[in-house]
Amino acid sequence: MATPFPIIVLARHGATEWSALGRHTGRTDIPLTADGERDGRLLAKRLAGFSFGQVLTSPLARARTTCEIAGYGDRAVLEPDLMEWDYGRYEGRTAAQIREEHPGWIVFNDGASGGESVAQAIERADRIVAKLRAAQENVLVFSHGHFLRLLTVRWLGMPTILGARMMLGTAAVCQLGYNHGLDEPSLHLWNDDRHITESVITHP
Numbered sequence: 001m002a003t004p005f006p007i008i009v010l011a012r013h014g015a016t017e018w019s020a021l022g023r024h025t026g027r028t029d030i031p032l033t034a035d036g037e038r039d040g041r042l043l044a045k046r047l048a049g050f051s052f053g054q055v056l057t058s059p060l061a062r063a064r065t066t067c068e069i070a071g072y073g074d075r076a077v078l079e080p081d082l083m084e085w086d087y088g089r090y091e092g093r094t095a096a097q098i099r100e101e102h103p104g105w106i107v108f109n110d111g112a113s114g115g116e117s118v119a120q121a122i123e124r125a126d127r128i129v130a131k132l133r134a135a136q137e138n139v140l141v142f143s144h145g146h147f148l149r150l151l152t153v154r155w156l157g158m159p160t161i162l163g164a165r166m167m168l169g170t171a172a173v174c175q176l177g178y179n180h181g182l183d184e185p186s187l188h189l190w191n192d193d194r195h196i197t198e199s200v201i202t203h204p
Helices: 017-021 034-046 061-069 095-101 118-134 145-156 160-165 194-202
Strands: 008-012 054-057 139-143 173-178 185-192
Touching: 008 145, 034 061, 034 194, 054 061, 061 139, 118 139, 118 145, 139 145, 145 160, 145 173, 145 185
Parallel strands: 008 139, 054 139
Antiparallel strands: 008 173, 173 185
């Protein structure tokens, strides 16, 4: 989508052993799998047509390595506020396991026991939104599934719970931007993973 305003491209990290199993991975610093590394290379091709004035990445290995494989490691700035939600006692557990203890649990509504509250996560997301809103050039961001969903709803000024309805796959690309002016932050693209799915189908 052609636009006279800066665009923000969000990239989730590639696959890890835990993401493949649906285990909540907050601050546990686990590496990409071989598939995750492949997805990073495919992500590089997907981003090739963009020009970015800034590149920001979570310092956690799965995001940082995805950034490096995609070809942006030499210019990326490590941004601690882009780390994934701190899941506290829920770290490493699936949603089904968490809901056995806490029925109906949704991180965007309930936060994480012994970890980060919704208010604390929002505070981080809002700092990133402020930084992105101040950007005068395109920005590329590498981060994590739940945090990128939170960041997006805060960018749009929508209720936080909507993040629970926004699926986001590993190594998927999203695009934030503006509509008629800088006072109208908008969502231009969400959960685009065709660079992965088309490649896997074409080249098994």
